Amino acid sequence: QSPFLQGENVMAVVAGENRLYAGLGNGRIFEMEPAKQQITDISPPGVSFVAGLFYHHPTSTLGVAGTSLHFYRRGQWQIPKAGLPNHTATIFGGANFLSPASQPGQWLVASFAALSRLDARQGILLDCSNCVGDTYQRKYAASFRVVYQARDGRVWTSTAEGLFEWKGSIQMARPERQHPAFLQPCNDIGELDDGALVFCPKGH
Numbered sequence: 001q002s003p004f005l006q007g008e009n010v011m012a013v014v015a016g017e018n019r020l021y022a023g024l025g026n027g028r029i030f031e032m033e034p035a036k037q038q039i040t041d042i043s044p045p046g047v048s049f050v051a052g053l054f055y056h057h058p059t060s061t062l063g064v065a066g067t068s069l070h071f072y073r074r075g076q077w078q079i080p081k082a083g084l085p086n087h088t089a090t091i092f093g094g095a096n097f098l099s100p101a102s103q104p105g106q107w108l109v110a111s112f113a114a115l116s117r118l119d120a121r122q123g124i125l126l127d128c129s130n131c132v133g134d135t136y137q138r139k140y141a142a143s144f145r146v147v148y149q150a151r152d153g154r155v156w157t158s159t160a161e162g163l164f165e166w167k168g169s170i171q172m173a174r175p176e177r178q179h180p181a182f183l184q185p186c187n188d189i190g191e192l193d194d195g196a197l198v199f200c201p202k203g204h
Helices: none
Strands: 010-015 020-024 029-033 038-041 050-056 061-066 070-073 076-078 095-100 106-111 115-119 124-128 146-149 155-159 162-166 186-191 197-201
Touching: 010 050, 020 050, 020 061, 050 095, 095 146, 106 146, 146 186, 155 186, 155 197, 162 197
Parallel strands: none
Antiparallel strands: 010 020, 020 029, 029 038, 050 061, 061 070, 061 095, 070 076, 095 106, 106 115, 115 124, 146 155, 155 162, 186 197
């Protein structure tokens, strides 16, 4: 019942350990402890817009998608300097969506330019949908809206053209089963306890 952030443009809320995190449209991020009636501004530098907040409980890490990528752990912010070996071009300037990968410390990033797999602890870009080896190729010009790794290891994403499975590097595949809903862009993907994929397409 605590009236935290009344009147603010809250874009995202996520639960951590005994606390909540809220991101605002102006880039500010707050850590809230309802049991103690406390709220703390933990906003990192360089963020003017928050698109989403994502929390990885096994590593107690908060991921921030927005004008730039940020990770918050143990009271410290980390801004990954992601890049491929021998490659200096920017892979993503901002992120639409983040999702923890199945490998510890790794995150999947859906951005305006590409899908990426990132080692957040080392700030290393491990894979990119527009890269072959160390060579950057702008094969997919569309913005990626969401990314999710299912328990079976398969990675799913969506663009304006609908649902795709990302198989690494520049490899994209349509779902084996055809349905009109798969041709619609979706903004979120999840999974049921039985392994069934759940997604939220526009228009269906």
